[in-house]
Amino acid sequence: MSSKYGKNKxxxxxxISERKFRDILKHFxxxxxxxxTAELTNTxxxxxxxxxxxxxxxxxxxxxxxxxxxxxxxxxxxxYFGARRIRGKxxxxxxxxxxxxGLLKRQGKVFTKIVRSCTRSELMPVIxxxxxxxxxxxxxxxxxxxxxxxxGYNHKRIHHHENEFARGKNHVNGIESFWSFAKRxxxxxxxxxxxxxxxxxxxxxxxxxxKEENLCKLLLRKLRKRALK
Numbered sequence: 001m002s003s004k005y006g007k008n009k010x011x012x013x014x015x016i017s018e019r020k021f022r023d024i025l026k027h028f029x030x031x032x033x034x035x036x037t038a039e040l041t042n043t044x045x046x047x048x049x050x051x052x053x054x055x056x057x058x059x060x061x062x063x064x065x066x067x068x069x070x071x072x073x074x075x076x077x078x079x080y081f082g083a084r085r086i087r088g089k090x091x092x093x094x095x096x097x098x099x100x101x102g103l104l105k106r107q108g109k110v111f112t113k114i115v116r117s118c119t120r121s122e123l124m125p126v127i128x129x130x131x132x133x134x135x136x137x138x139x140x141x142x143x144x145x146x147x148x149x150x151x152g153y154n155h156k157r158i159h160h161h162e163n164e165f166a167r168g169k170n171h172v173n174g175i176e177s178f179w180s181f182a183k184r185x186x187x188x189x190x191x192x193x194x195x196x197x198x199x200x201x202x203x204x205x206x207x208x209x210x211k212e213e214n215l216c217k218l219l220l221r222k223l224r225k226r227a228l229k
Contacts, residue, residue, distance in 0.1 A: 010223040016047070022220070024048060028055050029216040031207075033188065054228050055219070056203050062222060063206040066109075071132040073106040075175040076139045078118045081186065081197065098197060101126050104175040109209040112182075112201055120144040124151065138172055178208055 008018045010025075020043065027037040034052045038045040080097035099118050103126070104110045111130055115122040123144050131137065133152035139145040141159040148155040156170045182204040186192060192200055210218060 009227060010220065011051075011228045016051075021051070024051055025055065025219060026216050028052055029219065031185065031188075051228075056199050058223075058228060059206045059219070060199055060202040063202055063209070066209070067111065069132050070103060070105040070108070070111070070130055071135050072108075073136045073169075074131050074138070075104045075106065075172045076123075076127060076131075076137055076145070077102055077172045077175040077179070078115075078123070078142070079179040079183075081183065081201070098194075100201065102175045102178060103127065103130050104178060106174060110175065110178050110205055112205050114198060114201070118142070118144055120147065124148075127151075127153075138170060140172060178205075181208060 008014055008016060008021055010018065011021050014021075016024075020041065023041050024037060024043065027040060028051075032040070034048045035045060037043070037052075038048040041048070078099060078101045080099055082097040099115050099122075100112055101115050101118070101123055102110060102112045113126050115126065120143075124147065127137070127148070128151060131153065134154065136154040136156065137145075137148055138156050138158065139148070141157050145155070145157070158170050158172060182201065185204050185207075186197075186200050189200070207215065
């Protein structure tokens with residue numbers, strides 16, 4: 001739809017000019033908060049919030065379209081997001097936290113999924129659904145990973161409880177780096193509503209998977225084919 005500012009090929013049914021949209025998109029891709037973007041671009045805060053929400057939902061859809069099964073060397077780990085961990089208690093079972101399992105293909109992409117708990121019955125279906133048999137799977141010593149060999153995987157463990165964090169190629173440093181990245185991002189929002197957490201998690205996943213690319217150019221290219229509504 002055309003506006004008094006001219007046609008915007010990236011955003012349908014809007015009064016926002018293409019130039020203004022590109023400016024806001026640039027700030028989004030740089031991970032600048034909406035409040036600061038509104039100030040820097042001289043745009044109404046509600047308008048920026050709406051566009052940020054649309055862009056987050058858009059990158060989540062793009063990430064879903066790109067999903068494929070992993071093969072090769074895969075790191076698997078779980079992490080908890082949310083309330084502070086109880087002192088003296090490891091993340092697994094920490095009250096008030098949201099459990100997430102993550103799979104990372106070395107030299108490739110990451111995949112995350114919220115689970116109800118870090119039990120074997122929750123984790124194994126995710127691994128089987130995302131990782132091709134005969135792949136080499138690296139985990140820590142958590143007992144829920146027992147049975148990976150019987151399920152057709154080559155399985156290597158690193159025993160964190162014995163203060164072992166890497167032994168040659170045997171480690172889960174890649175997925176742990178993603179956890180640190182995602183938690184730093186999400187912490188910037190000073191609290192996220194439960195119904196928005198998945199979107200922010202999957203946005204972090206998409207950003208990580210495309211960290212070697214110019215995200216702004218990538219999204220503009222995608223948006224030329226399918227504009228936001």
